[in-house]
Amino acid sequence: MLVARCLAVCLGLAASINSTAAQELKIGLAAEPSALDPHFHNLTPNNALLSHVFERLVETDAKNKLVPGLAESWNTISDTTWEFKLRKGVKWHDGSPFTADDVVFTFERAPNVPNSPSSFAAMVKGKTVKKIDDHTIQISTAAPYPLMPNDLSNLLIVSKKHGTGAKTEDYNSGKAAIGTGPFKFAEYVPGDRIVFIRNDAYWGNKAQWAKVTMRPIKAGPARVAALLAGDVDLIEDTPTPDIERLKKEPKVELSQTVSRRVIYFHMDQFREVSPFIKAKDGGAIKNPLKDVRVRRALSLAINRDAIVSRVMEGVAIPAGQLLAEGFFGVSPNVKPPKYDPEGAKKLLAEAGFPNGFKMTLHSPNGRYTNDVKIAEAVAQMLTRIGVETSLETLPPAVFFSRASTGANGEPEFSFILVGWGSDTGETSSPLRALLGTFNKEKGSGSANRGRYSNPELDKLIDQALATVDDAKRQATLAKAVEVAMGDVGLIPSHYQINTWAVRKGLSYEARTDEYTLAMSVSARK
């Protein structure tokens, strides 16, 4: 009886909360942000969350196009100098005005946050920022640098007044979390929730929601349940097995877009004998992956359509290059290779492996959507053309250490499944990091775990990164993609699709950068 009465009261309470809270938006996040300091940890969950409170000089829209943010406009005044005109009349949440001093201060603070596990140093490295007047700054570099606006679209601007001397703790407590964004910081309970309230003095379009509560719900099924139960209005990273069912659910709507993340296979191309490749009888053989015909054979043996439709349940797009159609620097001429096991066998025979060989595929377990299932499918597909592939899955903590530096500082594995999300939203990022020759001084090939090296490609990448003219750079990057894919420097599998689920009556403008933003949620009329 008591329980029943208690329940009745709760239900009544819940109903009344629902009716008064039409202005409140509750979001279920898949990952927990590690801090509210915008320069502490350069990682998607933090960057997305802090976009509510802080803003950048250059923003990216849902389709990854650069749009004006705190800078109204920008252009190059010489080969090596960019000028940014700052927006006038922008106020920090405490009412003080936003000026060029704040930008200069941000450039000083960003690379120097103590204990940062992933610093923003790269965004400001090699750039000298100069204040011209209160609303004009100039940034110069030693060499022409076309990616200036892209870099700045990853750097949140903080207030000099509140940021001077502020530690990460001061941002977490809210003391220094004073931004210019559409929402103000209200509450942060680590592990539990982050609450924002609307900034009524915002310079741009004011937010629809008076209050936004974000709660990390890491378990996928629990996130879906929270949405179905009405405890949250929006969830990100909807688990792929639930998508078909949610499509039929009348209470829920889905919102999808292609992501800037590609899932691909990296191949050991620097060792004469690769540790995880053996002859069929178990004897040692020369590394076959150094032969482009073998690499092409492996690529042809992968049935990308089957991976997309069966393993990814339709929530992916077959990939033939490093970024999907529509992104800057992709080549219109490179299509996903057609599944052709016979052609693959022929290529293997031509390369001197008519009977194939033995290989181990290493994959992280739980880092990418369905990573293990994809690896299982691909291992079978490769076995079908005679490359007997066994699979070893490892927790990400083990996988990335060993795949990067496991063999005395060199990559340990022969054939791995990995993913790459391009933060700049254009192809120079994956080209340089995954396929550029490994070079510590230059910083190229930083994630080149196959140590692929092609001087022609390196030249094209360098050329593109020195070309400020967008059309010319696009052409050079497309050419570089064609060279890299023609040589099968790596084997792309598919592009992920990001899926958000919202309760009926709301809509979400799906974003390629995987950010979940309250600004992108609107109530349907």
Added chain:
Amino acid sequence: MTAFILRRLMQSVIVVVAMSVVVFLGVHVIGNPVYLLINPQADQQEIEATIRALGLDRPIWEQYLYFVRGALIGDLGKSFVFGEPALRVILQRMPATLELAFAALFMAIVIGIPLGLYAGLKPESPFSKIIMAGSILGFSLPTFWVGLMLIMVFAVMLGWLPSTGRGAAATFFGITSSLFTLDGLTHVLLPALNLALLKISLVIRLARAGTRETIHQDYIKFARAKGLSQRRIVGVHLLKNILIPIVTVLGIEFGNLVAFSVVTETIFAWPGMGRLLISSIQTLDRPVIVAYLIIIVLMFVVINLIVDILYSVLDPRVRIGERTQ
């Protein structure tokens, strides 16, 4: 008594030292957290700079000595992930876990003991059979599955209770807890039940076994012969005697509830320490893992101490500190 406690503390220091060495080496062997923490776009120089900044470029023994030096003055290091002192990161999440553990323990006692007593006193009744069958289910169903089912039934289908998260908290006698608000109680009900299910089953079995054994003892018969009411016999003489094993087990189980409620906390998005531990292990956040385990070791020591003291209260024959050979 004092010597007894001192001995216990000495033992726990040895355990803490041994544990910290094992964890340090273990995490070191697994891999380098920097590859998980750093933005993948970072170039080689940034990766090296981060490894240096976190002190991971030093030999492992040097890192350990550095840790010991800090630990001696109460500094267990800063979390790699959060950049805040590991101890603070853990303590921030402790109240939520304690709440959940107390709620689950409470359920285990108020549901488990009466049902176990009943099953022990009336072993042949159909209701007892149902209780015992139920306790087998409670033992054998996996926690994550039960958790999801509870959410599906009570939150999604019936809509009676919230699916995940912790409710609003209120402060009472200087303690801030979500157990003091109605919203908080509705939030804690499902995860606590999920967590308590196994403990309830355990208590039922212990209470039943104890009852079956005790009910035939001479002193119970004597009490009956004296004409004491059934209520007094069961409520005082029987209950007091079966409580000893139950207190022992619940003490240890409470420790487990606090330390390792990882699955429940993850499924119900409960902002507690268990979820912190699992994500710290996933990201190899060594300072948090080590600090967490140190806290847990100390907690178990204290719980065992309390259990020993409770014994002497429940059973006058037990006297702590006296070793009569």
